[in-house]
Amino acid sequence: MENFIFHNPTRIVFGEGVIDQVGEQTRPHGGKVLLVYGRNSIKANGIYDRITTSLVGAGLEIVEFSGVKPNPVLSHLRQGIELAKKERPDCLVAVGGGSVLDEAKAIAAGAVTDIDVWDFFTGKATIEKALPLVTVLTVAATGSEMNPTGVVTNEETLQKFEISAPPLYPRTSLLDPTVLYTLSSDYTAYSCVDVISHVIEAYFTAETRHTPIQDRLVENIIVSVMESCETCLEDPHSYQGRATFMWAATLALNGLPVAGVGSFSFPNHMIEHSLSAIYDIAHGAGLAIVIPGWMSYTAEKSPEKFARFGREIFGIQGNSETQLAHEAIQRLKSWFAKIGAPVSLEEAGIPASDIPAIAENASMLARKWGLDAYTVDEIATVLNHCK
């Protein structure tokens, strides 16, 4: 185990009906709220009414900022910061999935400074403070509800970059599994892939070998999210299915699975970021394409951890680590296909002839993240495993 600091101050309020507590949970942070959300879906399903009723009931003044896109973009983020600077709310309430939460974090940071917000994403400036943020999760996938990270795309430069700083931990996140009942099968599946992606990056790329608690926690999250995903696809109104799914998604990226594993990298996210930056593809769908390809590419060199993955996740047995690794990857790919996620570039309508351009784009992020081994050629090799 490597030395680490673990400090996650977010308060999780979890369970049936908890979204009606948003007023009382927000009240300690001030009297005026910037309510951030996406499109009209929360109006159609009644969540908007419940949130505003609770906020108004707690005596809070609401300023609204809507229209956050599924992959949040810088131009919209800038509008949010402008509004926040004009209205001067005491805190933010973000209602939505990871995109809404991510953009709200960036608004919270940008609202209290004259530094240009994109400088936080490029690393030119450091986030020292932010407005308090309360979140109400409507899609369980990104883990943004219990971490200090947000991803936004600069649509002019096609850069999908992230911010991460302690002031961005949500103060409180309200997780109500029943709001997931209306989530489509497609997005349930994509979300599941996303959750798996969050834990496997460190699991497969960390150099530290002796992390038994962390490895088992990752395997726990993967098995639990796969089981509960199947339950939710069969019965979208399964409370236990949605609850297990939602909690697994939060734990996957709250820092605990990686505490003590030392340095690791995000090669799958690096490559997928380019897919969803260039094409109109859901993040989870992009990951379902990239992950089995990256795993095959990587297992060719060192199959051991992939063999363990096969034993622990799929219960497969055998003597050859190489053979086990190969079978584990095929099992995962088949399972992604079974739940309705695309598992090849072709399936997503992305021609193999685009691979050089995708690789070129991804290499920008590889340089930003210090993934020196991932040259344009290497990324293209990975992508060839994803055809």
Next chain:
Amino acid sequence: MENFIFHNPTRIVFGEGVIDQVGEQTRPHGGKVLLVYGRNSIKANGIYDRITTSLVGAGLEIVEFSGVKPNPVLSHLRQGIELAKKERPDCLVAVGGGSVLDEAKAIAAGAVTDIDVWDFFTGKATIEKALPLVTVLTVAATGSEMNPTGVVTNEETLQKFEISAPPLYPRTSLLDPTVLYTLSSDYTAYSCVDVISHVIEAYFTAETRHTPIQDRLVENIIVSVMESCETCLEDPHSYQGRATFMWAATLALNGLPVAGVGSFSFPNHMIEHSLSAIYDIAHGAGLAIVIPGWMSYTAEKSPEKFARFGREIFGIQGNSETQLAHEAIQRLKSWFAKIGAPVSLEEAGIPASDIPAIAENASMLARKWGLDAYTVDEIATVLNHCK
């Protein structure tokens, strides 16, 4: 899964050499420190010098309060509060095992109020605030370093009661596995039993049946602490062994394994409290006697979870749940014996003729904890399984 709130704001600083950071980690909480510790062991092993050097190096003024007993007592706690009120430190640094941390929490609460501290233990008063507490752990077992709970004995009334309130979460806990190198084999084994006891109470007694993430986390902690205990007994200076052990101990009682499991009870702790109150026996040793007996008693009525325990912890297979449960309990008992813990009353020199008196004593705690099913007769039946 049941509704829950999870909020654990303690910062964990984990790893080799981190105790030398105590000065910088404490500095944000003020300039004057009340340093709380037990007997002279931290002077003999050099930890005292490292702590004071680090505190002084960070420009902190130190007031010392030593002599905390292994089972901390109210009279000493009162002395600590008196000293704190006289010296008015900005914060506390507790260096020791669970006892030192527990008493320090109570001093932190008692120092900032005129309410008599014992009123917090009896429930007459509620803890609203406390001085900030930084801890340096020298024994990994109780989990006190990442929870808001403390146990103190009123030696006049022979009441061993607890406090638990959000202001008591340590601000920062420094966990350095190398300080465990000198822990004896006996106490390594007893600590391991203690860690197992912290997770199995909810695992076996919670009524909620659908908690797959929590169940797997408990199994993870048990397997990890058993494996690492064996490593530490073989090689007391195994860094990886001590590190895994230490982190497992912290996770066992930081609230995460029980988040979502609903209500549960502590029957093993209830019975063990009487053993260590009446006889001179270490808490972990008492638990090693009680746990297999309580498991046998309980598995007679509902063997299912015990069968699962056998499959997941010991990898045993079979069709009969009853048979699997029986074998699982025997395996655990044998394993306790193997690491050097006593597994019967007889082994601890406690005659079977004492059972009625022990049961009588334990039934007082059963009533306090609302464990109505545990009448004197029922407790005696459990104890007959421990002979």
